[in-house]
Amino acid sequence: MADTACFIHHPGECCRARFVRRYKRFTVEAVALDGPDSGRTVLAHTNNTGSMLGLLRPGTVALLSPAASRGRKLPYTLEAMELHGRFVGVNTLTPNRMLRRAWETRSLPELAEYDTFRAEARTGQSRLDARLDGPGGPLWVECKNVTMVEDEVACFPDAVTERGHKHLRELMALAATGARVALFFLIQRTDGRCFGPADVVDPVYAGLFYEALERGVEAWPLVARVDRSGVRLGRRLAVVRP
Template sequence: MAGMPCSIPHPGPCCRARLIARHKRFTVEAEALDGPDAGRIVLAHTNNTGSMLGLLRPGVTALLSPAASPARTLRHTLEALELHGRFVGVNTLTPNRMLRRAWETRALPELDDYDTFRAEAKTGDSRLDARLDGPRGTLWVECKNVTLVEDEVACFPDAVTGRGQKHLRELMALAATGARVALFFLVQRTDGRCFGPADVVDPVYADLFYEALDRGVEAWPCVAQVDETGVSLADRLRVVRS
């Protein structure tokens, strides 16, 4: 990566926990292994609504960050899960935070020459994760978190995503107006050698992804290294075509 080192801390000091189970959509149960709740069973919030395929195995080590508000019902947030001795980041807010940090540190050359960064920017009846403006005009970016790797290919999504399909159609519509648009895929694990859409999981998304590339939508798959302290931006992956 060009520019300064690019990293972000977790939203508070993490504790280690032993995963027990996922309950419903937004909650995981775990046994805290250290910190003030060591030895206790805790319920943690997860904002990752995907399947987290291959990661949610009972007994694996999880990283839990403290909730920003002590009044929140679930006092922890799931940040990462261990796989083969390394952590995989599952917090879906991390890509948005990393994109802004990459702009601030000039870690991504594609973000050079943009003076302003606006999160959750409105376009039509929708919102995209970021709008950047500068001498080069306007750049729209949608961020995605990647936790699935199959045969050394980092893949998105890990579950059928109607929302993701909608985003691709919106990006193609913007590209048709002459706007610059991109997808920022943060691959929060280090065992992928290239990137592609998960056509076995969501063939509609895969077809739309390749159509989007042909229509001028850029794809930036970037590897992130995850540990107990935070997340650091690492290498860029090439996009493979089926």
């Protein structure tokens, strides 16, 4: 699929910064290269709990968006890291925002028949990222952010994810009831030629992923092009089969 009109802006005008370190899991320290804090050391929140393998290298250029509230403890949010001259999006809220935008713009054929979109929809004792409803019944979707590429294969996850195991089991349980269910993998870099689970990183996830496909769970891996202004939905990748 070629790049579409499906585009989302970063929240606020981003600045470039030189990455220094990540600490306390959710905090990034960097030196602003432009914007109102140019030349100063700034702190940014990162919502990405993965390893961001190969991206968090001291001296690497980062893309930071300003916090919506001036009173927030950390004045910036980490949106992307530069790799080989291109930005790799690391904000884990972006896939959810992109899925909704894809539905609004009718950019994904799989979403065309659905009339309503509900985020953080409850099923049993859990919540999934989205539920869409249409004449044929509901569609449940869980969104994942992909930042890792190895040997031209876009891979998920980049760290062991028990939460991801849980989501796959929940999706399989829903599929067993006859519901339509899917995984939306937003690959926020452009150097992958296909997609597959990172079995070297998390073999349990890889096994559950392929089991889920056999049980009717759909996988939608789509590339995103990230720049200073925002994120654009791009082409679909094939899924590597064992």
